[in-house]
Amino acid sequence: MKILExxxxxxxxxxxxxxxxxLALDVFRFQASENKVYKEFLECLKINPSDILSIDQIPFLxxxxxxxxxxxxxxxxxxxxxxxxxxNQTRSQHFVSSLDIYQQSFTKGFQHxxxxxxNYTILALLPSYLEQGDSSLVHMVSSFIDDNxxxxxxxxxxxxxxxxxxxxxxEKEEKPFILIGVSYALLDFIEKFSQKMKKGIVMETGxxxxxxxxMTKEELHDELAxxxxxxxxxxxxxMTELLSQAYSKENGDYNCxxxxxxxxxxxxxxxxxxxxxxxxxxxxxxxxxxxxCSFIATxxxxxxxxxGSFKVLGRFDSSEIRGCNLMIN
Numbered sequence: 170m171k172i173l174e175x176x177x178x179x180x181x182x183x184x185x186x187x188x189x190x191x192l193a194l195d196v197f198r199f200q201a202s203e204n205k206v207y208k209e210f211l212e213c214l215k216i217n218p219s220d221i222l223s224i225d226q227i228p229f230l231x232x233x234x235x236x237x238x239x240x241x242x243x244x245x246x247x248x249x250x251x252x253x254x255x256x257n258q259t260r261s262q263h264f265v266s267s268l269d270i271y272q273q274s275f276t277k278g279f280q281h282x283x284x285x286x287x288n289y290t291i292l293a294l295l296p297s298y299l300e301q302g303d304s305s306l307v308h309m310v311s312s313f314i315d316d317n318x319x320x321x322x323x324x325x326x327x328x329x330x331x332x333x334x335x336x337x338x339x340e341k342e343e344k345p346f347i348l349i350g351v352s353y354a355l356l357d358f359i360e361k362f363s364q365k366m367k368k369g370i371v372m373e374t375g376x377x378x379x380x381x382x383x384m385t386k387e388e389l390h391d392e393l394a395x396x397x398x399x400x401x402x403x404x405x406x407x408m409t410e411l412l413s414q415a416y417s418k419e420n421g422d423y424n425c426x427x428x429x430x431x432x433x434x435x436x437x438x439x440x441x442x443x444x445x446x447x448x449x450x451x452x453x454x455x456x457x458x459x460x461x462c463s464f465i466a467t468x469x470x471x472x473x474x475x476x477g478s479f480k481v482l483g484r485f486d487s488s489e490i491r492g493c494n495l496m497i498n
Contacts, residue, residue, distance in 0.1 A: 172202040174242075177270055180456045181277055183427040189456075193224045193430075196456055196463050204242040206234060207462050225432075225442060229452045229466035235261040235410045242266075243460045250305040252409040253297055253375070261409050263305065266460040274412045274457035275309045278426040282416045283347075286313045289370075290339055291322040292332065294350030294358060298375070299326060305409050306374065310349060320344070333362040336369060343368050349405065351375035352389055359396025372403040386421040386481065406481060410465055412457040415479075422478040428456040431479045433471055448472050450485055 175195040183189050200207050201218035207230055211218060214228055221227055234240055235252075236259045243266040252261040265271055279286050291313045298304040314322040321339070325332045332348075339346045349372040350358070371393055377383055384392070390402040406423050407414035415423040415431070425431060433449030435441040443449035451469040458465075470482045 172199045174199050174203075174459065177273070177457075177459060180428045180459065181273060183456075189427065189430065190224050192428075192456060193227070193454055193463070194221070196459055197221060197224075197227050199459070200242050200462055200464075204240065204462055206230070206238050206240045207242075207464075210234075224430075224454065227454075227464050229434075229439070229464045230462050232261070232408075232410055232465050232467050235263060239264055240410075240462050241460065242462070248308075249303065250308070250409050251301070251303040253301055253304065263409050263461060265305075265412070268308075270457060270460070271305070271308070271412045272312065274426075274428075275312070275414060278414050278416075278429075279313075281426045282418070282424070287316055288345060289317070289322075290320045290344060290346035291317055292335060292346060292348045293324045294332065294348065294354045295324065295375075296326050296354055297351055299324060305412075306405075306407065309407075309414075329358050329361050332358065333364075336364060336366070340364075340366060340368055346370070347372055347403075349374065352384075353377045353381045355393055356381060356389075356396075359393065363396055363398065365398035367399075369397075369399070370403050371397050371399060372405055374405040374407070383483075385483070390421065408467070410458075410461075411453060411455045413455045417478075421480055422474065423481065424478050430454040431471070431473065433473055433479075434466065436485065439466060443472070445473055445475050448482060451479070451481070 175192055180192055183192060198218055201211055210230055211228060216228055241264050246264040246266050247268050248265045250263045250265060293310045295307060298307045345368050347370045352373045352375060355373055373393060393402045401419040404417040404421060405414050413426060413429040415425045415429065417423045432452040433443045434452050435443060436450055448470060451467045451471045453465045453467060454463055456463050468485045470485055471479050473479050
């Protein structure tokens with residue numbers, strides 16, 4: 170019997186934990202039936218979808234599968250997003266069946282934390298993403314910029330002098346703005362130009378991309394706060410394989426929109442969850458991923474705090490976690 174696809178409207182209207190769990194189980198059953206890769210993954214694990222009765226029983230697909238397999242629940246797609254990658258690293262691919270769903274997800278997600286993006290001038294310093302192309306982050310930010318071009322929103326590549334002048338102008342005019350930048354590019358910028366920002370928000374994302382020595386989130390935020398002359402550094406947590414983003418407004422404490430949830434699993438047993446405050450590997454439930462896979466086991470290390478927020482502590486430095494041999498041959 171064909172499993173019906175849950176409506177995207179119900180997903181974006183989640184208001185309670187009970188609604189989230191019910192829809193997560195509905196999405197799981199749909200993807201266990203319609204997503205060939207995920208279905209074979211469950212069969213490999215000898216898991217019967219009808220036996221899954223709560224979200225903590227749902228198996229999470231290793232994120233590495235997006236590098237070699239077409240992870241889809243629908244046969245058609247409008248766009249293929251690719252991860253940035255470094256060097257000769259294989260880039261993950263996310264086959265997106267509906268750009269409208271992605272548009273709804275990133276717009277509603279941003280609005281959940283910051284109100285409308287139209288309230289801000291958007292300045293984007295994302296050189297590596299622009300240069301490699303096919304970036305879901307660039308697609309999101311480009312949409313925000315296209316909506317805000319009349320207030321001076323734009324991308325910057327390596328034209329740091331122009332960006333510096335724009336920040337000074339917006340601060341002088343006391344206009345709210347968001348500077349979203351990949352971490353290494355923001356550090357490159359403040360080496361040339363220091364700021365004293367009062368109206369602007371600095372939002373880092375994406376890490377060092379092999380361009381600089383890796384830093385802890387705390388070290389990065391301390392460095393950026395000094396360079397930009399602001400008290401708090403914001404962060405965006407997203408990835409090619411997801412259609413939703415989590416945001417942090419201070420201290421690297423991320424929160425998810427209502428249709429997204431983060432769990433942490435043991436580094437030695439993918440079916441064992443870690444307790445509040447304990448380090449583990451991050452699992453993400455993103456119900457906006459209804460037409461690919463909503464249950465992703467990442468290689469990021471993090472912890473869940475008692476208030477429901479989470480921290481990202483780095484990447485797992487062991488070999489990639491693999492699924493069963495059936496899936497990787």
